[in-house]
Structure formats: structure tokens, C-alpha cells
Amino acid sequence: MKKIQRSQCPLANALDVLGDKWSLLVIRDLALGASTYGELLQAPEGIPTNLLADRLKRLQAQEIVEKTAYQQRPVRYSYSLTEKGNGLKPVLLELLKWGLAYVPDTRLPDAVLGKINLKSVVRNQSDLD
Amino acid sequence: MKKIQRSQCPLANALDVLGDKWSLLVIRDLALGASTYGELLQAPEGIPTNLLADRLKRLQAQEIVEKTAYQQRPVRYSYSLTEKGNGLKPVLLELLKWGLAYVPDTRLPDAVLGKINLKSVVRNQSDLD
DNA sequence: TCATGTTGCTTGCAAAAAGCAAGTCATAAA
DNA sequence: TTTATGACTTGCTTTTTGCAAGCAACATGA
Known part of the structure; x- marks a missing residue:
């Protein structure tokens, strides 16, 4: 399922991961302190919920974002930037x-x-x- | 048909212009010395010609790129970065x-x-x- | 003069991604 | 028991992307 890379250019590879209108906004909000799915949905740009879910999955797959359950019953998640994300x-x-x-x-x-x-x-x- | 901005965030506004997989690659190539349509098409990532034409139009509309005819008969064009593009x-x-x-x-x-x-x-x- | 080539695009169409509304599921609180 | 909240998922329409062709304006060579 892994796509082959368009080229070895680091810029092209960065854009394969970040080259859309939402990913860097999600990362912005995490960098500014947002941590739950609901908080990320509150961004003024109004990201559609299915796209937020998709972007969080992709960013986790790239190890830019990580998800942890910070409480059980009911289970609640917090998202944060990894070192790669902080980079x-x-x-x-x-x-x-x-x-x-x-x-x-x-x-x-x-x-x-x-x-x-x-x-x-x-x-x-x-x-x- | 100018779209209204998603927010006043400078990052969101930058992404409205640059948030796709090709725009910054075109700008990369112009920054590295490419200047004609044909040269831009030669990028190793293989941008489709209709998308290159579209991106050049959009970047010109944003005054990031400018187009000049550098010769007549036959007309030949050269693309280059504006100051905004160099930024x-x-x-x-x-x-x-x-x-x-x-x-x-x-x-x-x-x-x-x-x-x-x-x-x-x-x-x-x-x-x- | 005619055939062929080059540059700089445009057009058509199928496939993928985006955007919007609504629905789901596991609790928890009233 | 009804209502609410957090964290998503599903369905569907619209828009964008990605091929493959096609085209117009010359230039060159036979």
C-alpha cells in the first residue's frame, strides 16, 4: 500500500506528506496547545470532521503526531507532536x-x-x- | 471569482495559495534557474502539463511568478519569481x-x-x- | 511548397480527494 | 429513561487531480 516516492528531493517528499490545505493547520494547533479531537475541530478555519480524522491518521502514520489515551471510562484521547512533528x-x-x-x-x-x-x-x- | 479567506491566520492564508503538492515544486525549480514552460515540465516529479499551466496561472494571479515574452517570432516566454516569490x-x-x-x-x-x-x-x- | 518538429499550451474524461450532513457508539449525568 | 458529550464513521455530491490527446504558431529541411 505504500506509495513510491515521486523523487528523492527532500522538498518533494515533505510535500507528499504536508502538501495540502489542512495538515499544517492541524500541526499549528497542536503546536499552540490544542490536544483533543474536539479542540482541533474548533480551529477558525472549520476543518470538516472526516478530514480531521483522516489527517490525524496520516500524521500518525508518518510519526508526526501521536495519540494517547489520557483516561479510561470514558476513554479520552490527546494528540501531540512527536519530535519529528516539532521539527x-x-x-x-x-x-x-x-x-x-x-x-x-x-x-x-x-x-x-x-x-x-x-x-x-x-x-x-x-x-x- | 475571489474566494473569501478561511481565517486571518497568515499560515492559513499562505496554505490557501501554496497548500498543494505542486506549487512549491514549481517555485523550487524557478528558484534553481528553470525559466521556460518546457524546463519546468522536466522536473523529476513529472508534473502533468495541465497542472503546470494551472499552477503558473494561479501563481501569476498571486504575483508570486511573472511571465515575460523574451523573444518574438516565434514568441517564447520565460517565467521568474517576483519579490513575493523570492520571499x-x-x-x-x-x-x-x-x-x-x-x-x-x-x-x-x-x-x-x-x-x-x-x-x-x-x-x-x-x-x- | 510540403512534411516534420518544437514550444506552449488546451480539452476531455476517469479517478481520487474534498466538503457537507447525518449517523454511530460508548459512556455519563440528570 | 432521556439527554449529552467525545470521538469519530458513513454516504453522497462537488471539485481537483492525473493521464492522454489535440492544437496553434511558427521554424527548419527536403
Whole structure:
């Protein structure tokens, strides 16, 4: 069932996993502290529930996201980024900076401003921690 | 027919433009020196010609790419990155570094190695190890 | 002049993915 | 017993993707 890779280019391979409109938004929300399925559904972009389920499966298969049951009866799950997932934070930050710089009518919500260190315009892995 | 934006998040807006499997690959090739339609078609990933035409149109509409006729009789066109398009290079670099660091069986072709600031790639790659 | 080739696309169509609404299942609380 | 919540799944329509062809404007060679 595994697809063969389009090329050995690391960028093409990254896009095979992340090249859609939702995956990086899910990763954004996990990076900003969301952890349950319900919280991820609350994102302002309104991801359809079947797509959220699909993306979480794919991201788990890629070991970018992990799922753990944090309680039993009733069982409740929490999602979080793996180390590989955390490795995407510099990507999120560069895309964010590009959007802010070049796409009109974009801004960071105040709630997010507190979590990101935009002063360090240089990429810094701990910016989104 | 301009779509309304999903949210004001700069990341979401960036993904509305770039969130697919081909756009950033086209931008990669332009950044690496490709300039004609035919050259862009030669990318190892094998982009279908109708999708290349579509992506070039969309990227021009977003002012990420510009098209100029560099000769008449016969008319020949060259594509290049605008300043907005060049602003995506840090994004390409971070995605590339992530792919190199975390996706198995990826590598940079020798032809590309000469064109990229290898120091920054290597330095950050070791940070991720 | 005619056949052939090259560049830069467009068109048609089947298959895959996205998007929307509704349904399901295991509890838990009222 | 009814209602509610979390975490999804299913069904169906619309949109996008991915081939394969086709086409127009020249250029070149016989």
C-alpha cells in the first residue's frame, strides 16, 4: 500500500506528506496547545470532521503526531507532536512570516501573539514552544 | 471569482495559495534557474502539463511568478519569481531541511548542492540530529 | 511548397480527494 | 429513561487531480 516516492528531493517528499490545505493547520494547533479531537475541530478555519480524522491518521502514520489515551471510562484521547512533528516548527514560522509579509489582511490573533516570539525574526526552534 | 479567506491566520492564508503538492515544486525549480514552460515540465516529479499551466496561472494571479515574452517570432516566454516569490526561499529551505532530516531516502542532487547555501543547511541539520 | 518538429499550451474524461450532513457508539449525568 | 458529550464513521455530491490527446504558431529541411 505504500506509495513510491515521486523523487528523492527532500522538498518533494515533505510535500507528499504536508502538501495540502489542512495538515499544517492541524500541526499549528497542536503546536499552540490544542490536544483533543474536539479542540482541533474548533480551529477558525472549520476543518470538516472526516478530514480531521483522516489527517490525524496520516500524521500518525508518518510519526508526526501521536495519540494517547489520557483516561479510561470514558476513554479520552490527546494528540501531540512527536519530535519529528516539532521539527516542523521552523517551517510553520517561515510560512507564517511570509503570510504576514505578503498576504493582505492577515494577522496573528492576540492569543497567539503571546505564544510566539516574533522579535526573533530569525528562525528559532523554541519560538513556538 | 475571489474566494473569501478561511481565517486571518497568515499560515492559513499562505496554505490557501501554496497548500498543494505542486506549487512549491514549481517555485523550487524557478528558484534553481528553470525559466521556460518546457524546463519546468522536466522536473523529476513529472508534473502533468495541465497542472503546470494551472499552477503558473494561479501563481501569476498571486504575483508570486511573472511571465515575460523574451523573444518574438516565434514568441517564447520565460517565467521568474517576483519579490513575493523570492520571499518564499526561506520556506523552501526549512521544508528542505525538515525533509532531509526526517524523511528517509531523500537527498539533494549534486546539481542542487552547488546552488544552495550549504552551510546553513548543514548547520541546522546537525541541530536536528 | 510540403512534411516534420518544437514550444506552449488546451480539452476531455476517469479517478481520487474534498466538503457537507447525518449517523454511530460508548459512556455519563440528570 | 432521556439527554449529552467525545470521538469519530458513513454516504453522497462537488471539485481537483492525473493521464492522454489535440492544437496553434511558427521554424527548419527536403
